[in-house]
Amino acid sequence: MIIIFATPEDVETAFYEAIARADLVALMSVWADDEEIVCIHPTGQRLTGADAIRESWRSIFANNPRLMVRLSRGIRWNGMLLSVHHVVETLYIGEERKPHGPMLATNVFQRGANGWRLLSHHSSTAADRNLANSDSADEGSTKTPRTLH
DSSP states (O other): OOOOBSSHHHHHHHHHHHHHHTOHHHHHHTBOSOTTOEEEOTTOOEEESHHHHHHHHHHHHHHOSOEEEEEEEEEEEEOSSEEEEEEEEEEEETTOOSOEEEEEEEEEEEEETTEEEEEEEEEEEOSOTTGGGSTTOSTTOOOOOSOOO
16 A cells, blocks of 8 residues: 655654654655655665665664654745655654754655655764754754854
8 A cells, every 4th residue: 555645844853753663664655656665764864766775774674772852943845746845854763762863954855646755864963063052953944054054
C-alpha cells in the first residue's frame, strides 16, 4: 500500500517519526521513487539510491538503541512541485538526556503522482554549538544567524 503524503510537512514528520521508532519500512516509504535520491549523513558520506540509503539506515538502527530528533529553526521554501526545508536537528540517543548536535539539515521534497516524497536529506554538524539552545530555537522560527559567509 502506498501512503499519500499531502504536504512536505507530512513527509518530514513521517521521516523523523520513523527514525524515532527505528522503523526502516516507514522510513523508506517517505522517499521518492527515483534512482537518484540522496542521503548525506553527518559523517559526510553521500548515499545515492534506495538500496544504499536503506542499508545505511539499517546499520544506524542496529547500532543505536533509540534515536529521537528534535527539529527547530525551520526555514521553508515551498513551490508547486518542489519544497526545501532547512532545519536544525538536535539528536537524543537512547535514554541520554544530553542532546547531541546541533546538526544542520536540508530536506528536499518533490510532488509527484503519489503525493509528496523526500528527494534528498543532507545533515551535517553545525559549527555553532549554541544554535540549538538559542532563544529562537522554537519550531518554525525563521530567524537566521547574523554571521554572513
